[in-house]
Amino acid sequence: MKGTVYKSTGSWYTVKSKEGVFYECRIKGKFRLKGIKSTNPIAVGDVVTFDEDLSAEAQGVITDIQDRKNYIIRKSVNLSKQTHIIAANLDQVFLIVTLNNPTTFTSFIDRFLVTAEAYHIPAILLFNKIDTYTTEELNEIRYLASLYREVGYQCLGISAITGKNVDQVKEMMLGKTSMFSGHSGVGKSTLVNAIEPKLDLKTKNISSQHLQGQHTTTFAEMFDLEIDAKIIDTPGIKGFGIVDMEKEEIGDYFPEFFKLKGECKFNNCLHIDEPQCAVKDALDQDKVAWSRYKSYVQMIKGEEENYRTDIYGEK
Numbered sequence: 001m002k003g004t005v006y007k008s009t010g011s012w013y014t015v016k017s018k019e020g021v022f023y024e025c026r027i028k029g030k031f032r033l034k035g036i037k038s039t040n041p042i043a044v045g046d047v048v049t050f051d052e053d054l055s056a057e058a059q060g061v062i063t064d065i066q067d068r069k070n071y072i073i074r075k076s077v078n079l080s081k082q083t084h085i086i087a088a089n090l091d092q093v094f095l096i097v098t099l100n101n102p103t104t105f106t107s108f109i110d111r112f113l114v115t116a117e118a119y120h121i122p123a124i125l126l127f128n129k130i131d132t133y134t135t136e137e138l139n140e141i142r143y144l145a146s147l148y149r150e151v152g153y154q155c156l157g158i159s160a161i162t163g164k165n166v167d168q169v170k171e172m173m174l175g176k177t178s179m180f181s182g183h184s185g186v187g188k189s190t191l192v193n194a195i196e197p198k199l200d201l202k203t204k205n206i207s208s209q210h211l212q213g214q215h216t217t218t219f220a221e222m223f224d225l226e227i228d229a230k231i232i233d234t235p236g237i238k239g240f241g242i243v244d245m246e247k248e249e250i251g252d253y254f255p256e257f258f259k260l261k262g263e264c265k266f267n268n269c270l271h272i273d274e275p276q277c278a279v280k281d282a283l284d285q286d287k288v289a290w291s292r293y294k295s296y297v298q299m300i301k302g303e304e305e306n307y308r309t310d311i312y313g314e315k
């Protein structure tokens, strides 16, 4: 049978069959993944083949895993250098942004978007709490939205509290598996509640504890919503994981830079000190946003650690 993994708790996997029946499954044999040393061979979102265990009720054995279209990972904090696959096969990720309370800096947004690009996961920006902003702040949101739209990202102003534009978010979620990310306090739980009041995600309780430096024993979980949509909740992780990137590839994850790259004199141009650089020319002509370029330079010049750390790590 074929099914999708909704939850994994170490050795057991909850798999929903095509017919909509949940099975508790174990793994048979070893699953080796090309290039990643992972602590978990199968993750939430994986599409698997399993055999029903006829001697037990609603149990099975996973025998095969379908190629993933993408996955997000987390590096273990210890020295083993192992990675943990948080979730697989995401259709999109929503980054919830607030101007203040809490402040979301463009450097954070850009880092997040770069990670999404590297993971090949479409990202959408939701500017939340628009019920609280002054005219001036709303103008700033408009400016940011136009900036990111220009780059190619969908942007939407919402209020999880008043329900403004929440229907549009629901519409974007139809038929897809989504994840919500953003700093603590931007309104992730409130938004998910506005979308599906009956769903009581764990995100909130867990994130209020201090998980720093601790090995979290919480696991990602997938939920079917009443509308035809799925969400993946990652309690205690909240993040989007990390990607190892080489300096040379960071620019490729800024879509507006990538488009210009062919016009740079050097085909390995880092858009920093090189002559006849199309990105710097565009910057001079205000065709590329300074905030984006600044984030890029920070990522390039930053310590290795800076662009390799979990973007959700508080330190």
Ligand SMILES: Nc1nc2c(ncn2[C@@H]2O[C@H](COP(=O)(O)OP(=O)(O)OP(=O)(O)O)[C@@H](O)[C@H]2O)c(=O)[nH]1
Residues within 6 Å of the ligand: 128, 129, 130, 131, 132, 158, 159, 160, 161, 162, 182, 183, 184, 185, 186, 187, 188, 189, 190, 191, 203, 204, 205, 207, 208, 238
């Ligand atoms: N005015 C206003 N307040 C909001 C809105 N969305 C969320 N809030 C408030 O912001 C606070 C934080 O919201 P949460 O939904 O708990 O934020 P979160 O992102 O889930 O936070 P963590 O669980 O810490 O990750 C709560 O007091 C919400 O009531 C909004 O659209 N407008």
Ligand SMILES: [Zn+2]
Residues within 6 Å of the ligand: 261, 264, 265, 269, 270, 271, 272, 274, 276, 277, 278, 279, 280
């Ligand atoms: Zn260049």
